[in-house]
Amino acid sequence: MTDSGKANSAKSRIVALCGGVGGAKLALGLSRALGDELTVIVNTGDDFEHLGLHISPDLDTVLYTLSGLANKELGWGRADESWNFMEVLRVLGSETWFQLGDRDLALHVERTRQLKAGRPLTSFMAEVASRFEIPAQILPMTDDPVRTTVITTDGPLPFQRYFVERRCAPVVEEIIFDGAATARPTAQVMAALRDPNLRAIVICPSNPFLSIDPILAVPGLRPLIEMAGVPVVAVSPIIGGKAVKGPTDKIMAELGVPATSRAIVEHYSGLLDGLVVDVEDGDDVAQLPVQTHITATLMKADEDRDRLAQAVLDFVGRIPDTANTVKAGCR
Numbered sequence: 298m299t300d301s302g303k304a305n306s307a308k309s310r311i312v313a314l315c316g317g318v319g320g321a322k323l324a325l326g327l328s329r330a331l332g333d334e335l336t337v338i339v340n341t342g343d344d345f346e347h348l349g350l351h352i353s354p355d356l357d358t359v360l361y362t363l364s365g366l367a368n369k370e371l372g373w374g375r376a377d378e379s380w381n382f383m384e385v386l387r388v389l390g391s392e393t394w395f396q397l398g399d400r401d402l403a404l405h406v407e408r409t410r411q412l413k414a415g416r417p418l419t420s421f422m423a424e425v426a427s428r429f430e431i432p433a434q435i436l437p438m439t440d441d442p443v444r445t446t447v448i449t450t451d452g453p454l455p456f457q458r459y460f461v462e463r464r465c466a467p468v469v470e471e472i473i474f475d476g477a478a479t480a481r482p483t484a485q486v487m488a489a490l491r492d493p494n495l496r497a498i499v500i501c502p503s504n505p506f507l508s509i510d511p512i513l514a515v516p517g518l519r520p521l522i523e524m525a526g527v528p529v530v531a532v533s534p535i536i537g538g539k540a541v542k543g544p545t546d547k548i549m550a551e552l553g554v555p556a557t558s559r560a561i562v563e564h565y566s567g568l569l570d571g572l573v574v575d576v577e578d579g580d581d582v583a584q585l586p587v588q589t590h591i592t593a594t595l596m597k598a599d600e601d602r603d604r605l606a607q608a609v610l611d612f613v614g615r616i617p618d619t620a621n622t623v624k625a626g627c628r
């Protein structure tokens with residue numbers, strides 16, 4: 298092992314960048330392996346105001362997943378949920394396109410109340426994570442409003458209207474992050490990425506366009522990742538040339554990008570030292586300008602999440618810190 302490799306393995310903090318459901322599966326595996334040595338920086342571009350409430354879908358997915366409260370049948374929201382609120386909304390003729398369970402609702406009401414009173418989102422989420430007994434640090438990418446808008450052939454759509462109401466049917470032409478230009482990374486995000494104990498940065502298998510790009514669009518965040526001097530490794534959200542769930546491959550096709558490992562590396566051009574690729578896409582990795590690790594990446598059960606998390610940790614342990622200085626994109 299090289300000196301830099303030794304130094305790398307002595308450090309213990311992992312920062313993961315994460316969207317919602319796909320990313321949270323790996324974040325759970327990492328959190329079970331690392332406990333309080335994990336920081337998850339979560340996309341807030343999906344946040345929106347609905348029925349007067351501040352909803353943070355990706356943050357809440359990570360929160361519910363890491364606390365064991367996630368609804369595994371639905372794939373979103375809380376387990377053990379009831380739907381009285383939605384039933385009455387329907388009777389009232391109100392907006393019902395976005396489902397809010399009764400237990401989930403309490404989180405949105407309380408968050409909205411506290412944000413209105415001036416509390417930053419980061420501080421509120423830290424308290425909820427602690428009340429839910431989550432050892433990992435869960436950080437919004439910024440406390441400033443960033444709102445993903447999907448420009449489609451049917452016109453511009455706020456993210457949740459595209460994703461939930463229109464079920465990703467409209468053809469995507471462009472994705473923009475309103476507010477990103479003036480958003481600031483929080484002190485907590487900056488501290489995590491500058492932590493001398495930082496061992497690696499992991500980009501979870503989230504949608505690169507809708508979940509990771511908004512994080513990277515926060516000014517200063519990408520340079521902090523580049524300057525961290527530690528391995529940056531992504532887990533591909535593509536298995537067998539397709540997304541496991543959601544519109545990642547559909548959007549890639551609409552934007553003229555093939556659903557391949559190379560395209561993922563190109564998308565994160567200049568950021569990555571390594572890519573974890575599924576066994577089904579193993580043929581696809583020759584000539585990639587980053588190190589690769591080929592393994593089964595489908596996470597159905599908790600054992601899969603644990604196994605993939607360990608594979609990722611082993612992989613970053615094999616990449617010395619100095620790899621960061623010779624990053625290559627495909628362009």
Ligand code: GDP
Binds near residue numbers: 321504
């Ligand atoms: P969202 O915000 O809820 O859409 O969730 P993310 O952006 O975090 O995750 C969506 C991505 O996760 C999709 O591109 C899926 O292909 C990917 N994904 C979901 N489950 C898995 C899995 O078990 N393994 C891998 N490799 N990717 C997955």
